[in-house]
Amino acid sequence: MKCGRLIREHTGTKRYALFGQEAIGSTWALVKMNLFLHGEENHQIEWGDTIRNPKLRTSDDMLRHFDVVVANPPFSLDKWGTEAAETDKFARFLHRRRVSSCSRSAPECLQGGPNGQRGSLTLPRPC
16 A cells, blocks of 8 residues: 555556455455555455465466566465475476575566566565
8 A cells, every 4th residue: 555655646646556465364354454444446456375376367367567566475484385486387486496495586586577667575584
């Protein structure tokens, strides 16, 4: 919601959309409720695991691309999906090596995209 507020403050328009996916059901429900309470109408927040089953896809089943990405990847969790990353059908983890820590996984999370894309990662300490 802070991203949406910043866009409104800097542009004076509501011509934006917020997208997201959350694996923990209670957190997903809180996000949806918070968006409703703050009047954020243009959003799509999905419930599910972004590593094993990313849900923000195009009509031809490709991953959607975004202008700005803010992420808090699950790489510090013991079972974040290392095995799924190694066989990812979207090739998001290009190096195909056994990824076991967030410090080695952060570069894969920020793969390049169309010109003008920006991103930010929130990683736990120590990472």
